[in-house]
Amino acid sequence: MKQVDVLVIGGSAAGIVAATTSRNFYPAKTVALVRKEEKMLVPCGIPYMFGTLDSSDKNVVPDMVLEKADIELIIDEVISVNQQNKTCTLTDGSEIGFDKLIFATGSSPVRPQWLEGIDLENVFFIPKEKDYLDKGSRAFTACNKIVVIGGGFIGVEMADELVKAGKDVTIVELLPHVLSLAFDAEFATRAEDALLARGIKLSCGRKVKKILGDGKVTGVLLDNGEILDTEAVILSVGYNPNSNLAAKAELTISKMGFIKVDEYMRTEHPDIFAVGDCAEKFSFITRTPKRTMLASTACAEARIAGMNLFKLSTVRSFNGTISIFCTAIGEDAFGAAGVTEDLANERGFDVCTGMFEGIDSHPGSLPGTHKQIVKLIASKESGTILGGEVFGGKSVGELTNLIGFIIQTRMTVDAVLTSQIGTHPLLTGPPTAYSLIKAAEIIAIKRNKCMC
Amino acid sequence: MKQVDVLVIGGSAAGIVAATTSRNFYPAKTVALVRKEEKMLVPCGIPYMFGTLDSSDKNVVPDMVLEKADIELIIDEVISVNQQNKTCTLTDGSEIGFDKLIFATGSSPVRPQWLEGIDLENVFFIPKEKDYLDKGSRAFTACNKIVVIGGGFIGVEMADELVKAGKDVTIVELLPHVLSLAFDAEFATRAEDALLARGIKLSCGRKVKKILGDGKVTGVLLDNGEILDTEAVILSVGYNPNSNLAAKAELTISKMGFIKVDEYMRTEHPDIFAVGDCAEKFSFITRTPKRTMLASTACAEARIAGMNLFKLSTVRSFNGTISIFCTAIGEDAFGAAGVTEDLANERGFDVCTGMFEGIDSHPGSLPGTHKQIVKLIASKESGTILGGEVFGGKSVGELTNLIGFIIQTRMTVDAVLTSQIGTHPLLTGPPTAYSLIKAAEIIAIKRNKCMC
Numbered sequence A, B: 001m002k003q004v005d006v007l008v009i010g011g012s013a014a015g016i017v018a019a020t021t022s023r024n025f026y027p028a029k030t031v032a033l034v035r036k037e038e039k040m041l042v043p044c045g046i047p048y049m050f051g052t053l054d055s056s057d058k059n060v061v062p063d064m065v066l067e068k069a070d071i072e073l074i075i076d077e078v079i080s081v082n083q084q085n086k087t088c089t090l091t092d093g094s095e096i097g098f099d100k101l102i103f104a105t106g107s108s109p110v111r112p113q114w115l116e117g118i119d120l121e122n123v124f125f126i127p128k129e130k131d132y133l134d135k136g137s138r139a140f141t142a143c144n145k146i147v148v149i150g151g152g153f154i155g156v157e158m159a160d161e162l163v164k165a166g167k168d169v170t171i172v173e174l175l176p177h178v179l180s181l182a183f184d185a186e187f188a189t190r191a192e193d194a195l196l197a198r199g200i201k202l203s204c205g206r207k208v209k210k211i212l213g214d215g216k217v218t219g220v221l222l223d224n225g226e227i228l229d230t231e232a233v234i235l236s237v238g239y240n241p242n243s244n245l246a247a248k249a250e251l252t253i254s255k256m257g258f259i260k261v262d263e264y265m266r267t268e269h270p271d272i273f274a275v276g277d278c279a280e281k282f283s284f285i286t287r288t289p290k291r292t293m294l295a296s297t298a299c300a301e302a303r304i305a306g307m308n309l310f311k312l313s314t315v316r317s318f319n320g321t322i323s324i325f326c327t328a329i330g331e332d333a334f335g336a337a338g339v340t341e342d343l344a345n346e347r348g349f350d351v352c353t354g355m356f357e358g359i360d361s362h363p364g365s366l367p368g369t370h371k372q373i374v375k376l377i378a379s380k381e382s383g384t385i386l387g388g389e390v391f392g393g394k395s396v397g398e399l400t401n402l403i404g405f406i407i408q409t410r411m412t413v414d415a416v417l418t419s420q421i422g423t424h425p426l427l428t429g430p431p432t433a434y435s436l437i438k439a440a441e442i443i444a445i446k447r448n449k450c451m452c
Helices: A013-025 A043-050 A064-068 A130-142 A153-164 A185-197 A244-248 A295-308 A341-346 A396-408 A413-417 A435-448 B013-025 B043-050 B064-068 B130-142 B153-164 B185-197 B244-248 B295-308 B341-346 B396-408 B413-417 B435-448
Strands: A002-009 A031-035 A072-075 A078-082 A087-090 A095-103 A107-109 A145-149 A168-173 A201-204 A208-214 A216-222 A227-229 A232-235 A239-241 A272-274 A325-329 A332-338 A351-359 A371-379 A385-392 B002-009 B031-035 B072-075 B078-082 B087-090 B095-103 B107-109 B123-125 B145-149 B168-173 B201-204 B208-214 B216-222 B227-229 B232-235 B239-241 B272-274 B325-329 B332-338 B351-359 B371-379 B385-392
Touching: A002 A013, A013 A031, A013 A064, A013 A095, A013 A295, A013 B435, A043 A130, A043 A153, A078 A244, A095 A295, A130 A232, A145 A153, A153 A168, A153 A185, A153 A325, A185 A201, A185 A325, A185 A332, A185 A371, A185 A385, A216 A232, A272 A295, A295 B435, A325 A396, A332 A396, A341 A351, A341 A371, A341 A385, A351 A435, A371 A396, A371 A413, A371 A435, A385 A396, A385 A435, A396 A435, A396 B396, A413 A435, A435 B013, A435 B295, B002 B013, B013 B031, B013 B064, B013 B095, B013 B295, B043 B130, B043 B153, B078 B244, B095 B295, B123 B130, B130 B232, B145 B153, B153 B168, B153 B185, B153 B325, B185 B201, B185 B325, B185 B332, B185 B371, B185 B385, B216 B232, B272 B295, B325 B396, B332 B396, B341 B351, B341 B371, B341 B385, B351 B435, B371 B396, B371 B413, B371 B435, B385 B396, B385 B435, B396 B435, B413 B435
Parallel strands: A002 A031, A002 A095, A031 A072, A095 A272, A145 A168, A145 A232, A168 A201, B002 B031, B002 B095, B031 B072, B095 B272, B123 B232, B145 B168, B145 B232, B168 B201
Antiparallel strands: A078 A087, A087 A095, A107 A239, A208 A216, A216 A227, A325 A332, A332 A385, A351 A371, A371 A385, B078 B087, B087 B095, B107 B239, B208 B216, B216 B227, B325 B332, B332 B385, B351 B371, B371 B385
8 A cells, every 4th residue: 555644635725835835844755646637627717718818828837846846746647535544545446545635625516406587598507617617618709699697706706708709698696786795885886997998798686596498508597587688607606625535534524614623724534634625614704604705814714734744833823814815807806804894893893994086007197007095993992903904906816915914914093004015106106195004194183083 | 483283394205194193193283394396306305207207306305295285385405403492494594493303314425435437527427316317317328338336226127117118238246246235146146147147247256446437427337447438427336314403413423324213213312213214223033233224114214203302101112124026027926024144143043944946827828927935034942033035026125014914913834824815826836836835835844943
């Protein structure tokens, strides 16, 4: 029987980072990674395969990363795990023994079985599977009209890419706004404006009753009786954790279906870890379980598991997901970290918010200057920053990360206000009206006046 | 005699922010700002008036900011301050009484009197004066060859803008590299490569002995005997704090010439504050006095003074400059925060560094992807991050601010490694190889192996 020190199941972002971190922190250990896929897609690059990138081959994670780190890559599927013997069984019945095991089995698109018509031809999901998506891509190329069901990040990005490729695209979203798990209405409506400006049609606050067609999709029936004629449907209504293998191995699965883990990313078996979309999550702020699956969380979990594999460290533990996202629609970019105002209120926080509308280069007369809006959500009582939302140009990604760090280090409004911010005409907003600082100032003023 | 609650002297970034912060935190107080200039330039936008912006009028701070905040703007010069009576005298002999006074008198270009030829026609400095710079701009337009003496940020940015306008430009720098106060050699040489690629000539490690000419500039004589023929010279060899007015008022001036202040930005007189380039500075990391003058520091100081004017707050105090800068040369951008490796070593720190070369969007096949390099400098013993340097595309500004926050919150390498980073194909590097995290990881691995 083959024996390795560290075995990782799953080759997407979390699996790669768990394996390379193990290698880096425990250089004497043997590390192997088992994955089903011949070629591994960059998960967040998937929507861009349908427009910006001209082929899925351009969206492949190079295996060189694993080779260079001397990580053995095994293309196969683990069909069972034996906790007691510490072994995994592959499809041909062969076994691999491990000292430490890391589940990084990811997630799969939700298939709403109650929805009639989901098995029709030209109804597609967005799994992280190259062959399946290539088939979808070919189908979309032949279609003019496409309906995207679900206005989350994947749905919005898919729609934006398909419209770029000249398609007639409609997004149907159950909630009143697209992206509403990440953004309060002020930002979500801006995203909607950007989508509409790109020629995408929106149908928000609408439930899909049925996908119509005979063999092949012909339309989508909404709860108001409206029928959207279409040649293809993309169902993007969330993802479920791939925790079946862990469940079969009798590891504890949470109510939401995730593999139960502690702050070191260990399952209840001290030598078995789980990271990424398949691992249980809770919110850094609200402390309640969360379903949000993001590379930002997955990679942090993977680093933490990798570092704690053979030696636990209290300063290298996980303290809940901050839910940092960002996306772009045309020239507009959107980012969020921590809680929205709506969620904070819903979960019982007493908050004070500040929103400032500035610019992302300065003076505003500089070519390419983009409007930039920052909203901060703080605890009314302590001034601790609980969340932030950003609208702007290409610098939104890193500005959102900056807010993520502010939340993670539990900075208060005062700490932000006394912080130094580097500025440059071509690269940032002005030093006198840097949106993040001004948003914090608005909160401080409200708190001073007891006007929160 | 006119009487105001808060009087600010100086109308550049620090003055504006001090005045607006006073207004915001003490809405009942009257605030006035006295400045000499009819129109106020955006200071860091000055180099861009010579190329990207087609007129200095496009680089003017709108007075609307002051009007909207109900701050009285007085265009005049304060010629003396009386500490005891708490009054300022203007050029016409009239007086203004104040309850609180804030010096934001800024800085002026160093004029090296030992250098023969600095008074020749077509020798220019870069003060923040619109009329003077407009004259310079007209002179440059008529010249083909221009020599910039001093390869700091202003010199480099001026050179880059003038070359954009079709000029033949040479930078002469005394130190071995341009920008060497902000960057270690790995980054400074990249900046040099970018300048050379833009067609700028460099003469580093060379001292100017004399500016040649008879009435008008004809050349620059270097210490190796070389003569650079030129029609104009820009002298950009640093700035001196404008502290004469404060000195005349018998406020204490530091050895380096700055107005002495405490952590609330107060001078030795409890009702008189000083902020920005004229105020004394010390380093957040090395705790020693610093000459570096930056909008990032100035605006933080101004906010702190404004908030502490009538009510001191220990959580709103200044703890030393982080020296956050960023700049762009063509499509390349450069940023730095905290100490360089060289400076850390020179000041007695035992450091461990990590440098990672990644990309700023992903996959790398996406159009517009720019190389991104992050170097982190950490304390070997504690792992606390002391400094960082960044090379990349347009997101460098906010990524540098992120490093600035890491330094300000005294995060360790472990804290960075367990942090969550949001990523998006179009906006950031990949989650599996985000440059900042990988640079931190390199340090952690070295520390683990006791290989720092």
